[in-house]
Amino acid sequence: MKKNIIRTTEWKKLYPIKKGIIVSVWLFAVVILYAGFRGLIEDHDLKTIVVIILDSAILVKSFRPVKNYLFTRYHCVPVFNQIFTKKELEELFEGEVFRKMTGSMENPLNSLDLLESKNWFCIHGKFISKNMTIIGRAWVAASLNNRDITPVKIFYMTGQYLEVKAGYSWKVSTIQSFNQLLWEKYQIIPVKVFSRDYERISTILKNTYDRMKTEKDLCEKEFVRYLLEDGADSKALFWSEIPGFQLPGENK
Structure with missing residues (x-):
């Protein structure tokens, strides 16, 4: 099997691993948001409301750049x-x-x-x-x-x-x-x-x-x-x- 130079380079630069880390962090933020809503239903705490607002803002603002990064084909061949x-x-x-x-x-x-x-x-x-x-x-x-x-x-x-x-x-x-x-x-x-x-x-x-x-x-x-x-x-x-x-x- 021929060695694929761009696939090899992509792994050397850890792009697949970086994508995995980004997905994990973003999903963790989603879990925090879900937990925040659950907590808000139970105790109506002001701190929980602040967490929900901040977490929601982060998720919304990061959605497009995260999506673009994850769906980019071979980062090592820009353009x-x-x-x-x-x-x-x-x-x-x-x-x-x-x-x-x-x-x-x-x-x-x-x-x-x-x-x-x-x-x-x-x-x-x-x-x-x-x-x-x-x-x-x-x-x-x-x-x-x-x-x-x-x-x-x-x-x-x-x-x-x-x-x-x-x-x-x-x-x-x-x-x-x-x-x-x-x-x-x-x-x-x-x-x-x-x-x-x-x-x-x-x-x-x-x-x-x-x-x-x-x-x-x-x-x-x-x-x-x-x-x-x-x-x-x-x-x-x-x-x-x-x-x-x-x-x-x-x-x-």
Whole structure:
């Protein structure tokens, strides 16, 4: 039986166990609410009323996020787990052989949490499509409590923005090498996009994506599958749609 990389990764990241814990905690809150109503019928205590109100508020507010978390297919494949079924996601990874990203002589990498196959990156247990990534960059992160974790910020052709935490703080040299490789080897623009520009960039990419989908007369799932396999050939079209956008080296 073939080893299923995304199923294995899902278990390594303990997502099934986390789901079990969340269900247990939520059901325990339901039991508390039931016990509260039983107690209220018997003694009409003010404290019981307060418990019922607080517990009810927690259950109502948490219902939607808990439901979304529990029914999310393969948390390790963000964005695409909203489009494909579990079986289809597994099929996307058939034949993909993952190896450690070592970089090149000029830009060596030394991170154990960086893997790659022909069509995918795996960054700290999150799978990122190479062909559908238009903009990608690892950022130097810092925090007051010295628990900084390097984020890798991604813009897909769909216009969706994704931030993947690397798990720990990369060395500056690793960040520089990674960003350089994104362009030189994978044709992913390692440009800095600040939060104030997220909406503008996302809208431009989404409009381009929608136009291409209409021109090719494909449904959402078919078009995404096409881009996952052949998206690298379409990247220049997306770049050209961003006003004032410069490829690395153009301003030199």
